Amino acid sequence: MRVLILGGDGYLGWPTSMALAARGYDICAVDNYLRRNIARETDSEALMPSPHLPSRAELFHALHGGKIRVEIMDCTDYRRLEWLVRDFAPDAVVHYAEQPSAPYSMIGFVEARRTLVNNLEATFNIVWAILEHAPNCHLVKLGTMGEYGTPNIDIEEGWLDVEHNGRRHKFLYPRQGGSLYHTTKVLDTDLLWFYARTYGLRVTDLMQGPVYGLDTAEAAMDPRLAPNFHYDDIFGTVVNRFLVQAVTGVPLTVYGRGGQTRGYLNLKDTLQCIALALDNPVPAGQLRILNQFTEQFTVNQLAERVRAAGRVLGLDVRVQPIPNPRKEMEEHYYNARHSGLLELGLQPHPMTEQVLVEMLGRVARHKEVIDVRKLLPRVAWNKP
Numbered sequence: 001m002r003v004l005i006l007g008g009d010g011y012l013g014w015p016t017s018m019a020l021a022a023r024g025y026d027i028c029a030v031d032n033y034l035r036r037n038i039a040r041e042t043d044s045e046a047l048m049p050s051p052h053l054p055s056r057a058e059l060f061h062a063l064h065g066g067k068i069r070v071e072i073m074d075c076t077d078y079r080r081l082e083w084l085v086r087d088f089a090p091d092a093v094v095h096y097a098e099q100p101s102a103p104y105s106m107i108g109f110v111e112a113r114r115t116l117v118n119n120l121e122a123t124f125n126i127v128w129a130i131l132e133h134a135p136n137c138h139l140v141k142l143g144t145m146g147e148y149g150t151p152n153i154d155i156e157e158g159w160l161d162v163e164h165n166g167r168r169h170k171f172l173y174p175r176q177g178g179s180l181y182h183t184t185k186v187l188d189t190d191l192l193w194f195y196a197r198t199y200g201l202r203v204t205d206l207m208q209g210p211v212y213g214l215d216t217a218e219a220a221m222d223p224r225l226a227p228n229f230h231y232d233d234i235f236g237t238v239v240n241r242f243l244v245q246a247v248t249g250v251p252l253t254v255y256g257r258g259g260q261t262r263g264y265l266n267l268k269d270t271l272q273c274i275a276l277a278l279d280n281p282v283p284a285g286q287l288r289i290l291n292q293f294t295e296q297f298t299v300n301q302l303a304e305r306v307r308a309a310g311r312v313l314g315l316d317v318r319v320q321p322i323p324n325p326r327k328e329m330e331e332h333y334y335n336a337r338h339s340g341l342l343e344l345g346l347q348p349h350p351m352t353e354q355v356l357v358e359m360l361g362r363v364a365r366h367k368e369v370i371d372v373r374k375l376l377p378r379v380a381w382n383k384p
């Protein structure tokens, strides 16, 4: 299979590129270093430095033998993207290439506009490049569970049967993103559904929860092949922040009451989900939506898990609720279906104490370069 990976330098894109190359697929990884640039601009650099994409691809080739073609280019540049799709002739595209930070998208006008334009244009361009130059190609697009928000009813897998005045119809499940970033994902899904039903695009839209972990079969070959690990308030997920706080003795900063429930998954499971989506393409004209997470728990429960894992390493982990910088429900009903990927064969790797202990150990090795000032929220959901 020939797979084009947009966002191939990213936390998920790089391990995906290696994992699929290791499967013997022809891989082309595309990136414009938007994340690295924003991280530098906002003082949010990753904990461990990672070589640029061509060097990582060379190293992977030297150690493993698998080949990853690299193209440093911006997916918002349609002429270059359509040239690449024509030249590489992919069977599938995995589209990760978006600005993924919710706090960044809420800083102000410039950051909001950059997020909106980048994310929608990248999606729009890959849709058109596929329609024009590779019409049978399967587009596997990363959405987010955050598209659904926290409704007071069960979250279905993408679609909802609605009965109204005695008649029934199936609609995209109602969505309400909690940040501008999440809203761009909602808009992406609408675009994908429009092009699937109108022009026969084949799409899998993966509604993914927060991913944690650094451990993959290929990344284990050399520390320079590890995915990026951000721990600051802009690019770091709550899991990464808690791990770093536990290691540095800073109390875990629970936002508000800590009852926010989300669905989480291990990086190893993201790789499995992508492979399962690629191995099971959808027919032309179909938008398949799969909820991509394996376990759901509240922020307070996550803090407790990190505290328990810290105890194993002799760390005194404390928890300190702080005012919530976001506009979100802090206690709410949450029950999201996630059977589609399990039915395709996903074998979950749960967040066990052992997994957290290993991650804490890994973070501890870089303790001296952690900048604890980056752990507190710098962005609030206030009117600019």
Ligand SMILES: NC(=O)c1ccc[n+]([C@@H]2O[C@H](COP(=O)([O-])OP(=O)(O)OC[C@H]3O[C@@H](n4cnc5c(N)ncnc54)[C@H](O)[C@@H]3O)[C@@H](O)[C@H]2O)c1
Residues within 6 Å of the ligand: 006, 007, 008, 009, 010, 011, 012, 013, 030, 031, 032, 033, 034, 035, 036, 073, 074, 075, 076, 095, 096, 097, 098, 099, 100, 118, 122, 142, 143, 144, 145, 208, 209, 210, 211, 212, 228, 237
């Ligand atoms: N990591 C998670 O927990 C998580 C959860 C849900 C959804 N997602 C989604 O998965 C995708 C990947 O997330 P990630 O955590 O790997 O983020 P990331 O920022 O590490 O990776 C995204 C990559 O895309 C690149 N990129 C962005 N815009 C581009 C453009 N116009 N042209 C070329 N490259 C571009 C960035 O430079 C970056 O390397 C994103 O779409 C994100 O919204 C991630």
